[in-house]
Amino acid sequence: MVLHKRLKIVGLMVALTVLSACASLPENLVSAPEVRLQNVQVMGLGFNGQTFLLSFDIHNPNPFSLPVNHVSYGLRLDGHRFASGRTASEFSVPAGGDSEFAISVELNLLGTAPQLLSVVKDGSRAEIPYELEGQLGIDIPFTPPISYQTNGTIRLNSSND
């Protein structure tokens, strides 16, 4: 009788544990895509303005494709704010697969980040640390954007390379 009662209590505890585990399962199961800065192409360098082509790789770790309709980004090079913005860009990243996108930016580093001018001019000689963060707009009604954040190093390429 006592054993029977103990078994009942153990059974109840197991059931409660399972239920509490279910209750604490995260409802948001969409993993953040991995976005990496793949290339920075220097298209034009001048005192009044500089043009760059930023190329990004994006990996979708989810078991379903992600339809993207815009990308916002903030990029720091060598610890300095380099470029930020938002661009309309429609593409789909396949389930467990990769995609890429590129953004052309026109800057005036002399006015915004003069320290970066020398870094950019010598950028093809050394690896420059970068920090990248932003959001991917999901092309599904009512669906909030997904944030991403990454860092690494990058070597700048000139358009003549």
Place this chain on the structure above:
Amino acid sequence: MMLAACGEAPSEPEEELRAWVAAGVTAAENKERRSLVSMISDAYVDARGNERGDIENMLRIYFLRQHKIGLLTKIEEITVYGETAAKLNMTVGMAGTNDGVLGFSADAYHFELELEKDGSDWELIAARWGELGGELH
């Protein structure tokens, strides 16, 4: 007398289409993806290039990104063609919590749905949508 006071009574297809929308809303709020997908025709294709499987993928992401879903719908217009085809214009607003910055989203979209009757069931064969006031595509 009541009908005269309220205007013309809705036709049978119109009633069916309103019921179809209500069933879709209930399924969405209960995150019943399979129920919603069963309301979509195998022949579904839209101007964005989506097919039925793509819509199912969208529903999966949508449900995963939302903790709780509450939909507000307003059917703007129902046009029935020969009792077996219909176009439905509606506005859908959502109040649901998600993991956005504010943890809350409450915006509205305009949907234009094209349906066909397959036997006794209406099925979605195409759709266009866009943020309220924006372009549909």
